[in-house]
Amino acid sequence: MRLTRVLHRQAGLERAAVEGVRLDDDTDGEVLVISARPRKGAARRCGRCRARAPWYDRGWGRRWWRHLDFGTLRVVIEAAVPRVDCAEHGPTVIAVPWARHGARFTTAFEDTAAWLAARTSASAVTGLLRIAWRSVVAIVGRAVDAAAGADRLAGLKRIGIDEVAYGKGHAT
Ligand SMILES: [Zn+2]
Incomplete structure (x- = not known):
């Protein structure tokens, strides 16, 4: 089984596509970075209410979410999170399948x-x-x-x- 498929299963990425995996360094040392994006054709949904909503803008670029460690190695998921224009909430970052709204x-x-x-x-x-x-x-x-x-x-x-x-x- 390919590594990306293993990661799909264990990182809550079933509804996302894994673009790549790399080792990176931040202030706390080495970190495994899984870069992900929503599947092609997946509906864009408001992060607050999960209603379908039209594209608004690119938001603030790529973000990191800390994931469970792999042994002693820290793991993060990295993805671009554009904003949608929700009818109820206005411009809001899209919902991602691996994290709750507003969570790091x-x-x-x-x-x-x-x-x-x-x-x-x-x-x-x-x-x-x-x-x-x-x-x-x-x-x-x-x-x-x-x-x-x-x-x-x-x-x-x-x-x-x-x-x-x-x-x-x-x-x-
Ligand atoms: Zn909303």
Whole structure:
């Protein structure tokens, strides 16, 4: 099986096309960059409401979403995110299949962080995933909104409500 097909399956990229994979360097060291784009002919949808919407502009160019690590190697998904002109929301970046609107992390990464936040200590989540506590708080907020009753993420609601108190003294 080709590497790009493996990546499709494990990175939530089933509805996207992988253009390439490369090793890159950023301020934190080496990172595996998976560049992706929406499939040809895929409908452009508003990132907020997922309604079909006409093209607006190119937005702010290419963006990175942190994905789950591959061993000790950090992984990001890179893609161009144009904006559509949503009837309800106006110019908005398009919906991408691998991440929630406004997130800097993939949905797979966020679900893992949220699951850990509900079950382990703040230092375990931030240490294992190598993210700041304020990122965990933002992730949990989005995951609580998205989960809405999913058993898999039970316990998150409490964390979501208590997050400010829970976060005190753990800020990174
Ligand atoms: Zn919209």
